[in-house]
Amino acid sequence: MKSKLWLALFLILSVGMAHGVLEVTVVKKDENTFPIAISKFKLIGKGAQDKDISKIIHANLTRSGRFNAIIPSTVVDKFNTEFWKKKNREAVVIGSIEQESSKIYRLSFTLFDVYNNAKLLSRSTRIHTRDFRKVAHQISDNIYEALLGENGSFNTLLTYITVKEDSKGKKIYRLNIADADAMNAKSRIKHSSPMLSPVWSPDRNYKDKKIAYVSFENGRSEVFIWHPFANKKVQRLPHFDGIASSPSWHPNGKSLLMTMSFKGNKDIYAYNLESNRFTRWTKHQGIDTEASYSPDGKRIVFTSDRSGQPQIYIRDLATNQVNRVTFSGRYNAKATFSPDGKQLALVHRVDSDYRIALLNLKTSELTVISNGQLDESPHFSPNGDMIIFSSNRKTKGVLSVISVEGNRSYELSSYNAEVREPNWSTHLK
Amino acid sequence: MKLLIILSLMAVLSGCSIMDKFSSGKSTKKVVIEDKGQNEIPAIIGEQSSFEWQESQEKSVASMPKQEKERILSALEASDVSFTLYFDFNADEISKDATQEIIKHVQFMQDNPQIRLHLEGHADARGTREYNLALAENRALRVKEVMSLYHIADRIKVISYGEEKPISKIDNEIGWQKNRRVEFVYK
Numbered sequence: 001m002k003s004k005l006w007l008a009l010f011l012i013l014s015v016g017m018a019h020g021v022l023e024v025t026v027v028k029k030d031e032n033t034f035p036i037a038i039s040k041f042k043l044i045g046k047g048a049q050d051k052d053i054s055k056i057i058h059a060n061l062t063r064s065g066r067f068n069a070i071i072p073s074t075v076v077d078k079f080n081t082e083f084w085k086k087k088n089r090e091a092v093v094i095g096s097i098e099q100e101s102s103k104i105y106r107l108s109f110t111l112f113d114v115y116n117n118a119k120l121l122s123r124s125t126r127i128h129t130r131d132f133r134k135v136a137h138q139i140s141d142n143i144y145e146a147l148l149g150e151n152g153s154f155n156t157l158l159t160y161i162t163v164k165e166d167s168k169g170k171k172i173y174r175l176n177i178a179d180a181d182a183m184n185a186k187s188r189i190k191h192s193s194p195m196l197s198p199v200w201s202p203d204r205n206y207k208d209k210k211i212a213y214v215s216f217e218n219g220r221s222e223v224f225i226w227h228p229f230a231n232k233k234v235q236r237l238p239h240f241d242g243i244a245s246s247p248s249w250h251p252n253g254k255s256l257l258m259t260m261s262f263k264g265n266k267d268i269y270a271y272n273l274e275s276n277r278f279t280r281w282t283k284h285q286g287i288d289t290e291a292s293y294s295p296d297g298k299r300i301v302f303t304s305d306r307s308g309q310p311q312i313y314i315r316d317l318a319t320n321q322v323n324r325v326t327f328s329g330r331y332n333a334k335a336t337f338s339p340d341g342k343q344l345a346l347v348h349r350v351d352s353d354y355r356i357a358l359l360n361l362k363t364s365e366l367t368v369i370s371n372g373q374l375d376e377s378p379h380f381s382p383n384g385d386m387i388i389f390s391s392n393r394k395t396k397g398v399l400s401v402i403s404v405e406g407n408r409s410y411e412l413s414s415y416n417a418e419v420r421e422p423n424w425s426t427h428l429k
Numbered sequence: 430m431k432l433l434i435i436l437s438l439m440a441v442l443s444g445c446s447i448m449d450k451f452s453s454g455k456s457t458k459k460v461v462i463e464d465k466g467q468n469e470i471p472a473i474i475g476e477q478s479s480f481e482w483q484e485s486q487e488k489s490v491a492s493m494p495k496q497e498k499e500r501i502l503s504a505l506e507a508s509d510v511s512f513t514l515y516f517d518f519n520a521d522e523i524s525k526d527a528t529q530e531i532i533k534h535v536q537f538m539q540d541n542p543q544i545r546l547h548l549e550g551h552a553d554a555r556g557t558r559e560y561n562l563a564l565a566e567n568r569a570l571r572v573k574e575v576m577s578l579y580h581i582a583d584r585i586k587v588i589s590y591g592e593e594k595p596i597s598k599i600d601n602e603i604g605w606q607k608n609r610r611v612e613f614v615y616k
Contacts, residue, residue: 194593220588246559264570266563283466287563334557347557376557
């Protein structure tokens with residue numbers, strides 16, 4: 001009887017977990033990947049467990065397309081330069097895990113430079129059992145930075161929408177969150193009406209993180225804010241006649257840009273969450289939508305059809321100067337700034353296809369980086385070196401991640417649902 | 430800093446819940462809209478010095494007995510009037526033929542003052558979702574604009590679904606054409 005109950009519980013859990021789970025496929029990697037060995041962590045004393053730390057780091061580095069990572073079959077507890085030179089590994093990670101109390105562990109790791117026979121990085125930290133994944137992502141970021149001189153994007157989160165038809169052909173929309181490696185996926189908001197445009201707040205504390213998104217649950221588009229970690233509540237923003245849509249956060253997390261239509265006129269407004277005040281940033285009889293801030297919060301980029309077709313404009317908030325920035329092609333939309341503010345990722349029409357393109361704001365050079373038919377929703381990774389976007393593969397939506405140079409890419413797909421509308425969070429603390 | 434609107438929810442809406450879940454329920458909260466879009470090319474509403482923001486209030490009309498409503502709607506369906514108008518790619522222009530269809534709906538609404546209408550705007554999947562949401566609203570608004578000439582605007586509500594509710598899943602012009610539409614849904 002008891003075992004049956006457990007089985008039932010297990011089935012419920014596994015069904016619950018199946019939603020929003022994505023599979024990662026590396027499509028393209030660097031020609032010259034960095035050869036690294038990540039040892040399984042040495043377990044010291046009773047009760048120590050490694051919770052796949054080396055596997056998570058290995059998967060992270062492999063997915064980035066910049067590493068050729070291996071996990072040696074036996075635990076390496078002493079670094080030997082000559083041995084690793086013979087194995088053609090340029091860096092080696094070793095580590096240990098010791099249990100301090102029932103839920104607290106001492107985790108230490110060292111990154112060795114094989115050819116210089118030197119320690120590049122050595123850290124030791126106390127962690128709670130629930131934080132193993134997070135620490136594995138932080139270590140991945142540490143290794144990435146120590147070896148490549150750039151930030152990683154591992155200790156971050158993704159949000160996306162999945163759409164699945166039930167047995168009666170009715171569509172079920174889910175708002176999902178997952179770690180950047182697509183693991184730890186959770187799906188708590190589910191509707192039979194469409195949801196779109198989820199976007200992470202810039203908060204760095206896990207508990208403070210929020211997602212603004214658009215839902216049709218009340219029969220039309222409205223903007224909501226979900227607090228997935230702190231209180232799990234959903235709040236609805238003030239809504240008026242017409243559409244409310246296309247939310248994006250100010251870098252300070254205190255206000256949101258959104259599109260609203262008043263008497264049919266679609267313009268960009270900022271809504272301050274603390275003062276409840278709206279600031280109207282555009283006033284034009286054409287469509288103005290898909291606005292987002294520059295990283296310093298001083299400019300907004302938006303889509304407008306004021307020239308007759310959708311093109312990208314930037315408004316300087318101090319001078320009120322509006323400049324059109326796209327001149328190539330008849331359809332440019334949904335632009336977002338790179339973390340350094342120097343580039344835009346946007347949707348650009350090429351013949352009859354919609355592709356992801358990068359626009360260099362200094363040179364006005366436009367570079368198409370994707371090759372799908374209906375690619376959309378581009379966002380930069382937090383370190384700025386990859387672009388995530390949704391793509392149609394034989395009418396099934398998947399998420400693609402492509403490096404800015406186009407030389408590395410991977411895909412995130414679901415075996416049973418369409419995946420769309422990705423957004424990548426900033427770094428977590 | 431020009432304050433275009435200071436709208437006291439209590440005074441103007443007398444209890445209508447714009448802020449609903451968002452407010453703590455107290456009626457002293459104001460929605461302030463500060464206009465920084467003034468040096469843009471004026472929009473249609475640009476000349477107005479103030480305007481009220483409020484929930485669209487569908488005119489409360491005496492509800493029609495369900496059977497009666499079903500009868501008149503099936504009669505309309507059986508006639509040659511089309512309940513869906515189609516549009517060109519990235520366009521909201523209404524063709525002459527479409528205008529004739531719209532007039533038939535105007536006639537129906539004039540004959541039946543108790544009936545209300547939702548105009549649902551849709552787009553095909555090409556291009557971005559948010560732009561399509563805006564474009565599809567424009568399509569439905571264009572239809573409402575024509576109907577508004579006949580003083581029935583207060584019985585019409587516009588809803589945009591963008592590309593979220595396609596009729597056809599076919600990824601070519603035949604499918605896309607079916608999805609760029611405005612639907613007449615009587616309530």
